[in-house]
Amino acid sequence: MASYMDMVTVLMCLFIVLYAMSSVDQDKYAALRNSLATGFGMESSQSADTAQGIVVPPELAGTEGLLTTSAGEELDSEQIQELANAEAQRLIALKDKIQGALAAEGYPQAAAYQIDRRGLSVRLVSAETFFVPNSAELTGKAERIVRAIGPVLVDAGMQIAVEGFADVRQPVDPYPTNWELSASRATGVLRVLVEDSGVDAAKISSVGYGDARPVHGSQKLQLNRRVDIVVLSNQREEIREKLPELTG
Known part of the structure; x- marks a missing residue:
């Protein structure tokens, strides 16, 4: 009986996960995936702001001449x-x-x-x-x-x-x-x-x-x-x- 109940529980969890994945925001999911991958050193093509959980596009990474205000906005010369x-x-x-x-x-x-x-x-x-x-x-x-x-x-x-x-x-x-x-x-x-x-x-x-x-x-x-x-x-x-x- 215990084994049967365990199997039912596992199946229920699987269906919940599948349902959740079917309604996830794809953009947010992609950003989360890239952020996690960068944090673990699996991707080098993008830089991540780990304090904010935001992925910095490659074209802006290491850009010189940008000044960040206290509000986080960036200003060029x-x-x-x-x-x-x-x-x-x-x-x-x-x-x-x-x-x-x-x-x-x-x-x-x-x-x-x-x-x-x-x-x-x-x-x-x-x-x-x-x-x-x-x-x-x-x-x-x-x-x-x-x-x-x-x-x-x-x-x-x-x-x-x-x-x-x-x-x-x-x-x-x-x-x-x-x-x-x-x-x-x-x-x-x-x-x-x-x-x-x-x-x-x-x-x-x-x-x-x-x-x-x-x-x-x-x-x-x-x-x-x-x-x-x-x-x-x-x-x-x-x-x-x-x-x-x-x-x-």
Whole structure:
């Protein structure tokens, strides 16, 4: 009796397997077969991405010049150039909007601009100082300039870094060094952008560089008491590194 039942069980399993094979997706079955064969070293004509269970066609295996994004898409050099061109145009358009907002408020010379691999830097430098010595408090003019820029940054919706700087003279109380002074200046601008203009607090940060990165010599100390607002590009490195040559 036991042998008969075993035979019935085996036959039932056979019929189930035959039925399953009759309705299998042939493309998926072929991909599975090739993937297994490659994994066991039985086929050398195709390469397999074993992490994803995907067979790479022979014509794409070992292709040079392809760059894989974090999402898994692949870009060739022509596509990267196209994306870099588009990003450069986006940053130039943003610069023009900021300049237009400043001009509308009567401050067309209040900022200098630079586009590099980080994105767009808006340098608040003019013939007048934005900060009095040993102070992180914005002058009235400086506040109006920051408020003019704010709505443009809100519409852009990009990540922003506010960078503060100081001149070479050492501060006195309450700032022990220029590091604290420059960081306070950056934070002051950040607060105006967030609290007055409505910039998303999750998309903005501040940092102080002390007197380590001057843009002018000792004859123009007031121009080193400044803040840079950097609108950060969200493109990958291979795209961002082309921005200076496209906007220089």
